[in-house]
C-alpha cells in the first residue's frame with residue numbers, strides 16, 4: 001500500500017501502482033559482437049509515452065532501468081531511496097518550498113502527469129473566493145515529493161496527516177510573494193491569476209457520477225456506526241467539496257485526507273476523509289496542529305474537541321477524529337478523469353479484517369458478518385487483529401450465545417464402522433425411550449460423529465496426527481445446540497487447532513448471514529471444506545438467534561414475498577448421475593407443549609437407514625436429503641431441519657406406526673434429518689452414454705450387434721456379461737435367424753432384472769426364438785454347453801475385469817468356446833477427453849475427481865485404440881481368427897476415434913474339441929417355446 005510503508009517501493013512497483021496493466025515492458029535482445037553473452041534492452045510503454053533503457057546483461061536490470069527512466073520523466077522520485085537518506089532537514093524544507101512553487105506554476109497546470117494537476121484544474125472551475133484555492137491536505141496527500149520531504153523533517157507524518165499539512169503551510173509562508181494562504185484555514189492559492197488562455201482551456205467534467213462510500217459516524221459514547229452513503233458527484237463539481245459537504249463542512253479545505261490503506265475488490269485505493277479536528281486549546285492556527293504532544297503516547301483525544309474515531313483510525317492507521325468517510329475515488333496518473341469505485345460495507349470490513357497491512361480492527365458483529373475472513377489460521381504473527389477464538393467469543397456474547405466449547409482430541413480417529421454403530425445406538429436408544437429425549441442428550445449422541453474418519457481421509461494431504469479441535473456453540477437461554485463444527489484437519493499445535501476451529505465457525509456464521517435471503521422453507525445446511533457442520537435452523541429461530549433485524553425478517557417471513565431471483569446459494573459438488581450412498585435418520589421435532597413437560601424441545605426417531613444407494617438427479621431420493629447430500633463430501637455428516645415433511649421416499653409411510661403417523665400429523669416444528677455421506681461413485685455409465693450420445697451409446701452398440709446378427713444367419717447366440725439384458729431384449733423385438741439365445745453374468749441383481757424384463761416382453765416380440773436361458777456364471781470359466789456357438793457377444797464387459805482377466809477371457813473364448821463370430825466392445829480411452837469436458841465429471845469433491853480418469857468408477861482399465869487393436873490382433877492371430885475393427889459414437893476416421901471400440905472376430909476354421917463336460921454355469925431362468933414354459 002502506498003504512503004504508509006516505511007519500506008520504499010521499487011521503481012517497477014511504482015510504475016505498476018500507477019499504471020497497472022497499461023504499463024508494458026518489452027525486452028529486446030541485443031547482440032554485441034565484442035561480447036559472447038547476450039545483452040538486453042527494455043522498452044517500457046506507458047499510456048502517454050515510452051522509454052527505452054540502456055543495454056544490460058540481465059533482463060531485470062534492463063527493466064529496472066526503464067522503470068527508473070519513466071519515473072524520472074514523470075517527476076517521481078521513489079520514496080526512501082538513497083537520495084532521501086542524504087537529505088538534511090534544511091534541504092527538505094527547501095525542497096518543499098520549491099515544490100509548492102512548482103505546483104502553482106503554469107507549467108505544472110498544463111502537465112498531464114500529476115493527479116494534483118487535476119485537483120488544481122477542478123479548483124479553478126470554482127467561482128468566488130475558492131477559485132483556484134487548493135487544500136493543503138490535498139498537497140500533502142497527493143504529492144509524493146512533498147510527502148517524502150515531510151518525512152525527512154519528522155517521520156511521524158506517516159501517522160499524522162495534520163503534521164504534514166502544517167509543514168506545507170509553513171513552507172508556503174516562505175512564498176508570500178507568490179502564494180496566498182486563504183482565509184480558510186488550510187488552503188493555498190496563487191497570488192497572480194493564471195493566464196486567461198490556461199483557464200479557458202479547462203474543460204468541465206463530463207457526466208455525473210454516483211459512488212458508494214462508507215460513512216463512519218463517531219458516536220459520543222460507544223462504538224461508531226458504520227453505514228453506506230452515496231456520493232453524488234454532479235458534473236463540474238469538485239469531488240472533495242462534495243465529500244466535505246457530506247461531512248457537514250464548508251469545503252474541501254477543511255478536510256484531512258488519509259493515506260491510501262486498502263483496495264476495493266476491483267483494485268481502487270481507499271482513503272479516509274475527515275474534518276480537521278478542532279483544537280481544545282485557544283491556539284487555532286494550523287501551526288498548533290504541528291506541535292505534537294510531548295509524550296507521543298498521550299491521549300490524542302485530549303488535544304481535540306472531536307472524539308477519536310477508533311474504526312476510521314484503525315482502518316487507515318492514522319489518527320482520525322470525528323465522523324469520517326471511506327471512499328475509493330480520485331484523480332490518477334492515468335487520466336484527468338475522476339476514477340472511482342464503490343466501497344461496500346463488505347469491502348470495508350474486509351480491509352479492516354487485516355487484509356490491509358494496518359487493518360488492526362476491533363470487530364463488531366457487523367464486521368464479522370460482512371467481512372471475508374481468511375480460509376485458515378497459520379501463525380499468530382501473520383494474523384491481524386483479534387485472534388479467531390477471541391472473535392468468536394465476542395460474537396457469541398453479542399448474539400446471546402453461550403461461550404464456545406472447544407473439544408481437543410489427539411487420539412486416532414474412529415473408523416467408519418464405529419460411526420455407523422453410533423448411529424444405530426442413537427436409533428436404538430431413541431426407539432427404546434423415544435418420547436423423552438431432550439435436545440442435549442440428542443446433541444450428545446452426535447459426539448460420536450465428531451471424531452470419525454472417512455474412507456477417503458488418506459487421500460487428503462493433511463497431517464495424520466497432531467491436534468484436532470471441534471467447537472460447539474449452544475444458545476444461552478435454552479442450551480440448544482446451534483453449531484457443531486468439527487474440522488477434520490490435524491494441526492501440530494493445539495492452539496492452531498483451536499484457532500482454526502474458531503475460524504471455521506466464524507466463516508460459517510458469515511455464510512449464514514450472507515445467505516439470509518434464502519428460502520426459509522429450504523433445508524439450510526452449510527458445509528465448507530472437509531469438516532462436519534451441524535446446524536438446526538429451527539433451534540436458531542426458537543433461540544431468537546441472532547438479534548439482527550435482517551435475520552428476523554428473513555426467518556419469520558413466511559409470506560414468501562421474498563425476491564425470488566435471490567436463490568439460496570447452493571453449490572452442488574456431486575454431479576447428477578452420480579451414485580451416492582448415505583446413512584440417514586429422520587426425527588420429528590415435537591413441540592414442547594405437545595408433551596407439556598420440561599419445556600424443552602423433544603425429538604422422536606421416525607426412520608433410519610444404515611446404507612442406501614441412489615442416483616443423483618433422477619428424482620429417486622427425497623429432495624431435501626438429495627439437495628443437502630449433493631453439497632457434501634465423502635465422510636461428512638450433516639444435520640438439518642425442514643419445516644415441512646417431505647413427501648416421497650423417506651417418509652413413505654406404509655410401515656409407519658400409528659404413533660409415528662400421529663406425530664407426523666401434529667407436526668409443528670419440522671423434521672430433523674441426520675445424514676452421513678458414505679461414498680460417491682459416478683456418474684453412472686448409462687447416464688454418461690445417454691447425456692452425450694443420441695441415441696444413447698449403449699443403444700448404438702446393441703444396434704450395431706443386432707445388425708451383424710441379422711446379417712449372419714446364425715441360430716445360436718451367447719451374450720457374455722449380458723447385464724440387465726439390453727441386447728437380449730432387442731433380439732426379442734426383431735426377426736432374426738436365431739433360435740437360442742443365452743445370457744451369462746455374475747451379477748445376481750443384473751440377472752434378476754434381465755429375467756424380469758424377458759418375462760414381460762416374451763410374448764410380445766416378433767422373434768423366432770425357441771429357447772432363452774440366463775446363466776449365473778463367470779465368463780472366465782468355460783461351460784461346455786456353449787461350445788461352438790454361432791455368435792458370442794461381449795459388450796462393455798472386459799473393462800469391468802482386471803486387465804489380466806481380460807486377456808484370460810480372450811483366450812478362453814477363442815480356445816474353448818470357439819464361436820463363429822465374436823463381437824467385443826470396450827470404451828476407447830482416448831475419447832474420454834471429450835467426455836471429461838462435461839460438467840458431469842466436474843465434481844468439487846476431490847475423492848471423486850481422483851477416480852474420474854476412466855469413464856466409469858467401475859472400470860478397472862480402459863484401452864486406447866492401439867492397446868485394443870494389439871490385444872485383439874494378437875489374440876486372433878494365435879487362435880486362427882480374422883479380426884476387423886469398428887465402433888460406435890463419433891467417427892472412426894478422425895481423432896480420437898469411436899467412443900466405443902468394437903472388434904469383430906471371425907473364425908477361420910472349426911475343429912471340435914474333445915467333448916469334456918464342464919458345466920459350472922447355473923441356469924437361473926429359462927424359457928422354451930415348445931412348452932411355453934419358464935422356470936426361475
Ligand SMILES: C[S@@+](CC[C@H](N)C(=O)[O-])C[C@H]1O[C@@H](n2cnc3c(N)ncnc32)[C@H](O)[C@@H]1O
Pocket residue numbers: 698720721722723724725726727744745746747750777778779780794795796797800801
Ligand atoms: C457394463 S455391464 C454391460 C452389460 C451389457 N453387456 C450391456 O452392454 O448392457 C458389464 C457386465 O459385465 C458383468 N461381468 C463382469 N465380469 C464378469 C464375469 N467375470 N463374468 C460374467 N459377467 C461379468 C457385470 O456383472 C455386468 O453386468
Ligand SMILES: [Mg+2]
Pocket residue numbers: 685796797799800856859
Ligand atoms: Mg463399462
